[in-house]
Amino acid sequence: MATQTATANTRAVVVQGAGRRGHKGAGGRSRWSTTVILLLCAVTVLLPLYVTVAMAFKTSGQAVDGNAFSLPMPFSIQGFIDAWNLTKFPVGFAMSFLVTAGTVVATIILAAFASFAIVRNWDRRFFRWSFFYLLAAMFIPFPVVALPQIQLTGRVGLDNPLGVILLATMFQLSFSILLFTAFLRSIPMELEESARIDGASTWQVFWRLIFPLLAPMSATVGIFAFLYAWNDFMMPSLIISDADLQTLPVRQNLFQNQFSSEYNVAFASYLMAMAPAIIAYLFAQRWVMEGVTQGALKG
Amino acid sequence: MSETTTIVTGSDKPVRRGGRVEPIYYAFLLPPLILLTLAITLPGAIGIFFSFTDSIGLGDWNFIGFTNYIAVFSDPAILSSFLFTFGFSLVTVILVNLIAFLLAVGLTSRIRLKTGLRAVFVIPMVVSGIIIAYVFQFLFQNSLPAAGSALGIPFLSESILSDPDLAWIGVVVVTAWQAIPSALLIYIAGLLSVPGDVYEAASIDGASKRQQLLRITVPLVAGYVVINVILGFKNFLNAYDIIVGLTGGGPGTATRSIAMTIIRGFQTGDYAYQMATATLFFIITVIIAVLQLAVTRGRNAL
Numbered sequence: 091m092a093t094q095t096a097t098a099n100t101r102a103v104v105v106q107g108a109g110r111r112g113h114k115g116a117g118g119r120s121r122w123s124t125t126v127i128l129l130l131c132a133v134t135v136l137l138p139l140y141v142t143v144a145m146a147f148k149t150s151g152q153a154v155d156g157n158a159f160s161l162p163m164p165f166s167i168q169g170f171i172d173a174w175n176l177t178k179f180p181v182g183f184a185m186s187f188l189v190t191a192g193t194v195v196a197t198i199i200l201a202a203f204a205s206f207a208i209v210r211n212w213d214r215r216f217f218r219w220s221f222f223y224l225l226a227a228m229f230i231p232f233p234v235v236a237l238p239q240i241q242l243t244g245r246v247g248l249d250n251p252l253g254v255i256l257l258a259t260m261f262q263l264s265f266s267i268l269l270f271t272a273f274l275r276s277i278p279m280e281l282e283e284s285a286r287i288d289g290a291s292t293w294q295v296f297w298r299l300i301f302p303l304l305a306p307m308s309a310t311v312g313i314f315a316f317l318y319a320w321n322d323f324m325m326p327s328l329i330i331s332d333a334d335l336q337t338l339p340v341r342q343n344l345f346q347n348q349f350s351s352e353y354n355v356a357f358a359s360y361l362m363a364m365a366p367a368i369i370a371y372l373f374a375q376r377w378v379m380e381g382v383t384q385g386a387l388k389g
Numbered sequence: 390m391s392e393t394t395t396i397v398t399g400s401d402k403p404v405r406r407g408g409r410v411e412p413i414y415y416a417f418l419l420p421p422l423i424l425l426t427l428a429i430t431l432p433g434a435i436g437i438f439f440s441f442t443d444s445i446g447l448g449d450w451n452f453i454g455f456t457n458y459i460a461v462f463s464d465p466a467i468l469s470s471f472l473f474t475f476g477f478s479l480v481t482v483i484l485v486n487l488i489a490f491l492l493a494v495g496l497t498s499r500i501r502l503k504t505g506l507r508a509v510f511v512i513p514m515v516v517s518g519i520i521i522a523y524v525f526q527f528l529f530q531n532s533l534p535a536a537g538s539a540l541g542i543p544f545l546s547e548s549i550l551s552d553p554d555l556a557w558i559g560v561v562v563v564t565a566w567q568a569i570p571s572a573l574l575i576y577i578a579g580l581l582s583v584p585g586d587v588y589e590a591a592s593i594d595g596a597s598k599r600q601q602l603l604r605i606t607v608p609l610v611a612g613y614v615v616i617n618v619i620l621g622f623k624n625f626l627n628a629y630d631i632i633v634g635l636t637g638g639g640p641g642t643a644t645r646s647i648a649m650t651i652i653r654g655f656q657t658g659d660y661a662y663q664m665a666t667a668t669l670f671f672i673i674t675v676i677i678a679v680l681q682l683a684v685t686r687g688r689n690a691l
Contacts, residue, residue: 125500131492132509135566138524139512145527158532200421207417211410220422227429229678231627233648234671237655237664238432238439241446260428263421292413321517323630328652339517343633346523353527360520371515375508382514383574386620 142364145357146170153353169354170362176348177341177359178334183366185251186320186337192255193319194312197262201311202304204263205270206296221271228264232257232325240328249331257329258319265385266311272388273307274300310381313374320367338363433671436664446660457665466642467666470650473557473643478625481561485568486617490610492569493576494602507577514570522634525563526550529635553643556636560644563631568624572617579613580606619681626674 145153146169147162153169173179204224211217243253277300285299301308323339330336333344342363349356371378440457444450461467496507513521530548537545549555583606591601629648632638638645638653645653647670654663 121499124495128495128506142524156531203417204421207414211414233651234667235432238436260425292411323519339519342520364516367515383578386575
């Protein structure tokens, strides 16, 4: 439990940090000028998102006038209705959801399995070498092996979302194992030994003790897998051969020509594809920020 | 790539608690190991193998030795995509780190609305690259030229995306927009790890705010700079999604990245040839990774 509190503390520092740091900052004068500068910077972040929302709610007549920043007048949801039907949004959403959920779950479980086996058998050469082998995959970017993968997945009938889940999981694996093994080494063996004295098998030890203890790290691993799988365009566009089974980002590309100058339809479609991840982020801000910081620093 | 075969052999040695490894540990380890081998190692080996042939992806093929590699080195399209990718990555890494660092300094100082501002700055990280590229494409092609001609700036009155010499700027802007949040979060963590007393001591000694920033903050977060540069470079070298959405590699091939060259070439029937490109790209990536690791070790960062 000591480890859990330790990480909880570092996380609290990362996220709040506010008050702690206060005493070193400048006096009351520069505080406001900094705030104003940062607010202006925040505008550049929000501007493209504002444009997306504003354009999406315009009528097609207003959308073609080219003024991106005007408010929708009149307010119209026709763009959403057209985009929903044109891109078959429900199917796209289901595919994106399937790929993302599959990748997140498979990454967490496979990486936790491998990490547990490796850390507990570190003195065996096979497990040690397996660790370095699994880690070496981190140096192989997708474009390098994309062409043979396209061919192989086609040949074995994995040119579908299932194939993307498999490949995406494998590309997330190295990094996730690195995070899990570092965390597992900090869990004291005594905990596990006492569970074994109570008669628990290794399988039970993993599921009842280790996996729950890994939860904070699983959240980090899951967030990285989620962001990758939900937003990725390159892999699904190359691996999934049937356009009907494509994920949301790929659908935007496929329908780009059909949107043509119906900008309200295009932006409504973009918005529907982006919104789930943004909404999920707004609800889980703290964990996302903590997770990404932790993950990047250890990885 | 041949590690798989060697790994399987050397295993039988006594373990801690005596006896053999519980078989269940193999059940834990083997599925990820086998899947990774099938999904990455095997395709990698196949790809390298075919880079020495004249295969077009199907049908018969012959060994042609290093012919593909020699051709790659004299192919202006491929050389220019390497040049573009490295140049673009370098510029983006510098820009991202500079902006992210300054934002992190701002966001850890005494300001109002701290939590809200931080939440806003992280949003681009959760947005899909190709989709936000489409949004920016609209802005670059409609809004920016409109603003340019309204303000009488001839430089901006035409879309920068249709100018072969300027289109890369658009790619840098959108990539940076999306990459800043993760660098920012790392810098915030870095800045918060510097103890406050250091600054107190410095201001007692009469150091100005600027001196404190350059003499204390920058050296103390140097390790985090290394992390951000490594992570950023690794991502930008594989640039694909944003470029597809923003310029499609154009105008012409002005903004075509290495990843795009490999994929486009394949789609037009150059399987073995593009595998030679991919293999070279892989070798370069590994060299860069090793160099970066050496630098990190040398600095003993974190």
